[in-house]
Amino acid sequence: MPSKLLLVEDQFIQAVHLSNMLEKAGHIVLGVAQSVTEAIELVENQTPDMVLVDILLKGDLTGIDLAKKLNKSDVPFLYISANSNESTLTLAKETEPYGFLVKPYRENDILAALDIAIYRHNQSVDIKTKRISRLQKELSFVIEHDLNSLVGVEHFLAAFHSFIPFTDVVLDVNANDQNPSSFLHLQRSGFNSYKRANSSDFAVDDTNILRNTFGQFSDVFCLDNKQLLALADGDKTIKAFIDLYNISSVVGVPVFYNNGVRGNLLFFSAEQGAYHQAEGNILRSVIPLLTMAFKRIDELNNEGSFAPGALGYDGRHSGGNKFKNIIGSSPKLLFVLDQVSQVAPFETTVIIEGETGVGKEGIADAIHQLSARNKNPVVKINCAAIPRDLIEAELFGYEKGGFTGATERRIGKFEQANGGTIFLDEIGEMPIDVQGKLLRVIQERELERIGGKGTIKIDVRIIAATNRNLYKEVGAGNFRLDLYYRLNVFPIQIPPLRDRKEDIPALAAYFLSLHAEKYNAQIKVLSSKALNQLSKYSWPGNIRELQHVIERHVLISNEDVISSVDLPEEAIRESVDDVVPEAFLSMDELDRAHITSALKKANGKISGKGGAAELLQIPPNSLSLKMKKLGIAWGYLFE
Numbered sequence: 001m002p003s004k005l006l007l008v009e010d011q012f013i014q015a016v017h018l019s020n021m022l023e024k025a026g027h028i029v030l031g032v033a034q035s036v037t038e039a040i041e042l043v044e045n046q047t048p049d050m051v052l053v054d055i056l057l058k059g060d061l062t063g064i065d066l067a068k069k070l071n072k073s074d075v076p077f078l079y080i081s082a083n084s085n086e087s088t089l090t091l092a093k094e095t096e097p098y099g100f101l102v103k104p105y106r107e108n109d110i111l112a113a114l115d116i117a118i119y120r121h122n123q124s125v126d127i128k129t130k131r132i133s134r135l136q137k138e139l140s141f142v143i144e145h146d147l148n149s150l151v152g153v154e155h156f157l158a159a160f161h162s163f164i165p166f167t168d169v170v171l172d173v174n175a176n177d178q179n180p181s182s183f184l185h186l187q188r189s190g191f192n193s194y195k196r197a198n199s200s201d202f203a204v205d206d207t208n209i210l211r212n213t214f215g216q217f218s219d220v221f222c223l224d225n226k227q228l229l230a231l232a233d234g235d236k237t238i239k240a241f242i243d244l245y246n247i248s249s250v251v252g253v254p255v256f257y258n259n260g261v262r263g264n265l266l267f268f269s270a271e272q273g274a275y276h277q278a279e280g281n282i283l284r285s286v287i288p289l290l291t292m293a294f295k296r297i298d299e300l301n302n303e304g305s306f307a308p309g310a311l312g313y314d315g316r317h318s319g320g321n322k323f324k325n326i327i328g329s330s331p332k333l334l335f336v337l338d339q340v341s342q343v344a345p346f347e348t349t350v351i352i353e354g355e356t357g358v359g360k361e362g363i364a365d366a367i368h369q370l371s372a373r374n375k376n377p378v379v380k381i382n383c384a385a386i387p388r389d390l391i392e393a394e395l396f397g398y399e400k401g402g403f404t405g406a407t408e409r410r411i412g413k414f415e416q417a418n419g420g421t422i423f424l425d426e427i428g429e430m431p432i433d434v435q436g437k438l439l440r441v442i443q444e445r446e447l448e449r450i451g452g453k454g455t456i457k458i459d460v461r462i463i464a465a466t467n468r469n470l471y472k473e474v475g476a477g478n479f480r481l482d483l484y485y486r487l488n489v490f491p492i493q494i495p496p497l498r499d500r501k502e503d504i505p506a507l508a509a510y511f512l513s514l515h516a517e518k519y520n521a522q523i524k525v526l527s528s529k530a531l532n533q534l535s536k537y538s539w540p541g542n543i544r545e546l547q548h549v550i551e552r553h554v555l556i557s558n559e560d561v562i563s564s565v566d567l568p569e570e571a572i573r574e575s576v577d578d579v580v581p582e583a584f585l586s587m588d589e590l591d592r593a594h595i596t597s598a599l600k601k602a603n604g605k606i607s608g609k610g611g612a613a614e615l616l617q618i619p620p621n622s623l624s625l626k627m628k629k630l631g632i633a634w635g636y637l638f639e
């Protein structure tokens with residue numbers, strides 16, 4: 001389909017050449033701008049489908065400055081530049097272009113880059129529209145059927161998970177009445193569970209300072225922690241709020257109902273730059289539904305439904321968890337899981353980035369399982385594990401006699417994955433000549449077996465993973481820029497274990513029971529010393545390494561309690577210097593993990609022979625008191 005294009009290029013001859021090429025291919029060139037100012041004028045007067053931007057232009061402003069302006073007005077663009085050094089690529093990447101083409105280029109390259117850019121843009125528009133209508137449906141359902149207790153309110157909030165990743169949410173149903181009971185601050189304690197933020201952390205006046213700060217907005221807003229602090233003029237309550245709840249980003253919307261009552265819905269994330277215009281737009285698109293919901297939630301609050309201990313609310317409500325085998329509830333992991341549930345239902349290509357052993361394959365599986373393709377296979381191929389000269393045959397298959405040694409026909413991984421998903425692990429290891437063939441297959445959705453006579457249509461969703469920085473590989477000439485852009489439609493970054501040490505106790509407990517079952521052994525518990533050792537180590541091999549360490553100790557330890565763990569000496573020394581103090585688990589966190597695993601081992605028995613108190617060598621009364629203090633509601637551990 002022809003696209004309406006705008007060229008921003010200050011070299012006259014290059015501009016004419018490019019324009020001819022594009023028109024010959026059937027596109028419409030709306031005009032050529034030589035500077036940022038000219039480009040902005042043209043964009044305002046025309047509505048291009050895509051702007052092709054050179055980086056170095058006439059005047060003081062560059063193509064990167066133009067890109068920032070285009071982003072603000074939601075105009076899609078791709079770069080065409082002779083400048084492809086790493087620093088330019090990095091600056092360009094930050095502006096989130098739909099592509100980058102390096103000059104000089106051939107006609108085919110420009111048409112392919114344009115195709116990719118238009119494909120990516122259409123995908124994002126399509127996803128945006130579908131997502132908004134899904135959220136509207138989900139919210140309407142909850143408002144109509146479920147909004148009659150605090151649990152219903154949680155369901156209402158849960159509807160936002162797949163659209164706005166968050167760790168904390170504030171539902172301030174009535175900001176006018178200065179009453180702290182209408183200021184509900186919930187924290188995610190798992191993918192689908194919440195706890196109420198400790199009300200004693202903040203006094204009534206503090207709540208009102210927060211209300212006044214956010215009350216300055218009359219429309220959707222999106223801030224980082226610095227902007228939030230600046231907005232509050234460095235106020236110490238706001239600073240304490242940011243520090244206590246580890247807030248890096250906020251997106252919010254005022255909700256007006258009942259002729260002038262104001263409420264606020266605020267989502268917070270520990271991730272810098274978690275929210276952009278997209279999240280704001282999502283909130284704006286559901287304002288009428290929010291108005292209805294707030295009215296109802298205000299009534300519930302007035303009926304006393306939000307009082308601590310009120311029916312259905314116990315601080316540990318847990319809805320269904322669609323990520324059963326993914327353990328952990330750190331804000332960084334929750335962010336990843338929210339992204340997975342955002343992208344899974346769509347056909348979008350996903351690229352998963354993260355160090356070795358962080359759980360990339362598990363995330364790929366989750367995306368497939370949560371997609372409509374889950375009845376069909378997910379086919380995995382590790383590009384690093386296959387000899388370079390065999391990889392093409394593995395991917396695309398071959399006919400008998402297709403090459404020397406091809407004694408029979410073989411179906412490739414792409415064909416095996418037809419109707420399902422292909423997982424291309426370690427994509428950064430793929431030889432550059434195969435990258436070109438892969439790009440064609442992805443673009444055209446058809447392939448030719450080696451030695452084959454015709455093309456075969458394929459319908460496959462692509463998920464790729466890499467433990468390398470692919471953009472650096474592009475800069476170093478090891479990875480094709482066009483393939484990078486084609487794959488990089490929805491990137492998910494999985495943080496290393498050392499950046500989410502809060503997950504270690506839960507992961508350790510999970511692996512202890514997993515391996516006890518595997519070896520038909522008694523479930524063991526870790527001593528506080530052992531847990532502390534695990535939390536101090538830097539885990540270069542991430543979760544896979546943790547799993548191996550636990551497995552080894554399940555096998556070698558003869559005691560019920562694993563009193564200490566063996567970790568690589570060298571790495572321990574390094575990690576002691578590396579570890580930032582904040583990354584340590586607090587004593588309460590350690591105690592909680594320790595007591596929980598003792599209770600699990602004792603099958604919930606607190607006192608008497610084989611009870612948790614005996615295992616922990618403390619009197620049962622002390623254990624009960626400690627459990628109360630730490631808020632360990634034992635019944636929930638067995639849910």
Ligand SMILES: Nc1ncnc2c1ncn2[C@@H]1O[C@H](COP(=O)(O)OP(=O)(O)OP(=O)(O)O)[C@@H](O)[C@H]1O
Pocket residue numbers: 325326327328354355356357358359360361362363425467507510543544547
């Ligand atoms: N959150 C988690 N909960 C439970 N198990 C996990 C989690 N994350 C990873 N694992 C386990 O850790 C091991 C390593 O995970 P996985 O193979 O998915 O990592 P990877 O990032 O794909 O590694 P590589 O880069 O080496 O391919 C697997 O056994 C996986 O089941």
